[in-house]
Amino acid sequence: MAEQVTITRLGAKADGIAESASGPVFVPMALPGETVTIERDGARARLVSVDAASPERETPFCPYFDACGGCATQHMRHGFYQDWKRDTLVHTLRQARIEAPVAPLIDAHGDGRRRVTLHVRFPDRAMRVGYMAARSHEVVEIAFCPIAEPALKHAAPPVARAIGEHLRSSRKPLDIQITAVETGLDVDVRGHGPLMDKDRLSLIGLAEKLDLARLSIHGDVVVERRPPAIRMGKALVVPPAGSFLQATRLGEETLAGLVTEACQGAKRVADLFSGVGPFALRLAEKAEVHAVETEAGAIAALDKAFRATPGLRRVTSEARDLFRRPLLTPELNAFDAVVIDPPRAGAEAQAKQLAVSKVPLIVSVSCDAATFARDAAILMGSGYRLERVVPVDQFKHSPHLEVIGILRRETAKKRR
Template sequence: MTIKRLGAKADGIAETENGPVFVPYALPGETVLIEREGSRGRLLSVEAASPERETPFCPYFGECGGCATQHMRHGFYQTWKQETLAHTLRQARIDAPLEPLIDAHGEGRRRVTLHVRFPDRAMHVGFMAARSHHVVEIDHCPIAVQALQRQAPIVARAIGKHLSAARKPLDVQITATESGLDVDVRGHGPITDKDRFSLIDLAASLDLARLSLHGDVIVERRPPAITVSRASVVPPPGSFLQATQSGEETMAALATDACQRAKRVADLFSGCGPFALRLAEKSEVHAVETDKASMVALDKAARATPGLRRVSVEARDLFRRPLLLPELNTFDAVVIDPPRAGAEAQAQQLAVSKVPLVVSVSCDAATFARDAAILMGGGYRLERVVPVDQFKYSPHLEVVGILRRDVVKKRR
């Protein structure tokens, strides 16, 4: 088949009489030999290669489902990612200035989740293959930060071995912090006292900062702290964290720059404070997040950092209980960073509010466009759209939008 174009998920697309066929790891203009199953094709060989093709740097690329674009030259990759966002905005009938893609990979991913499975008598540790439950075993991950590249698989294997008697599927989330690795294990369920003591000894032998099971701390040898501006935050086990430090800093800089004249800011879906603690350098901040443990961590960090403006916190499900007009209209700006599903209910309230500035941060272009269209329908202007590439080598993209509403000043 001949590949005509590239899809939003980085699949090459060939056109046939029976509709499009999606071929992972194929590029436009290439002639490829595939094994076809319905609308999908498995790449067997590239008969005529694109000049935009390059050799992947990871030995697991093509098997591991974590990366999808290491076969693309960098310039082509950036253009494709930017055009994918532009196409999504056009589909939503949004006409706004789209700025150049910012590479925010930095030193790499600071958190990985490795899977431990027992499909046969042997233990398998690694990442999932694309669109599969098959575990691709790895001994390193080159897109992770140095502290995780080789150590993360070692840690996951050691934990899997200690908990292997139950033969339960485990997901081992490992985060690189300033005081060491923070590990949270999911999937096992309750453990015996014997297993608990065994894991405490294991944490010491691996020099882990903290080890948790389903968010329950087994042992904390050192607080797993992360610096946010001048504050030091200890996130709850397994809580949300931006994928890269560079990504967090880039998006926070865009938000704080837009809000620099705001006296009072609401930080919605705040997590444990990557925006709030930076905004509090100049503004009073009210942070709202569903997860109560994240609110406790943010509150503790804010109180321990001298010189910040007041930071108040509220644990609240913004999907079911978005901030309403009497609450919203007390703020000069709102920063909103929802999960992939977006924040449609909150956007509808903002659209009829008097808030002069909204900074919309999203990890999904489609829901960003949907929510931005709602705000624009209520009178906001989308002044800036900045794509931030912290999920490098994947189809995922962060988007930061700056939306302003003209405020009519009352005559005296």
């Protein structure tokens, strides 16, 4: 049944929130101050119409916005959006009882996302290629993605469709990750399982037809026609198939710039959860670096890039599960600075070890404000001061935010 409500505020996931007798109701694509008609399903609702619009509302630029689940904020004016995103971080820190200066939001969208994951599904003998609808497993078919880099914007859907056609006989749900690299497109297919020889040969021919740099299945390389290189400072890195990268090129450069600026003057730096080296390889232009990462393939790619790049200081590397085996105090005390960039779950075990160390400077990078605040609170409870927090928006048009915090030990730890 349709009903009319007034939106009072925005939630952390960009939903408009209306108050009702039974509690808050979350309305996607609605803004504070608006009167809207909704159809409610418990605490969630579908927006039927905007009856009195906010002056902060604008027309979304993507024709798929109301169906695709990839973006959540294209209906917001840019300044309002930026304020909301920064305020969400401030609120999260305040909830954790953390007081620290929060810098203005940095827009790091640049040319757009350098990686997209398109879903291929086979309902009722048809084939659908696109993104998932919001809170759904339904595929919204797209012909292009306006928030992707120019190399991906129009090219990614046809590539995913061609691969889906070649693997159609299995009718397995496929997730096709396509990354724009220096040498073309790097494609990793998930969901299919091991290939038969005929399928492998077919895909090798397809990769040549599509002029792909590399094509892999579940990280297993089918064909590499050109090394799928990515520039990180002075170095060229060839990451393992399907490995983690920052969402945008400008996002990576912005984060790395903030990290290297914070570590200025440090002679020995530990880069924890280093990935393929976006921070370590840039830090090595001025400092010795020890890079630690769970994935052995990422560490191997980092090490190879270091050895092939003249002019860098020494980079040592280690494959190690920092959730199960965090660096311990005696190891940490050898460094002037520690950079830590964990997955969304944060790094509680490593933060506890850092808290009892003598490391004078910690640069914490996170894609989740809540776990950033949790880990920062552990460090602050043991004598670190959170000098400043910088929000970096490389996940534009979404609620996701990258955060950098600079923590400095105010006084040397006393020995017992």
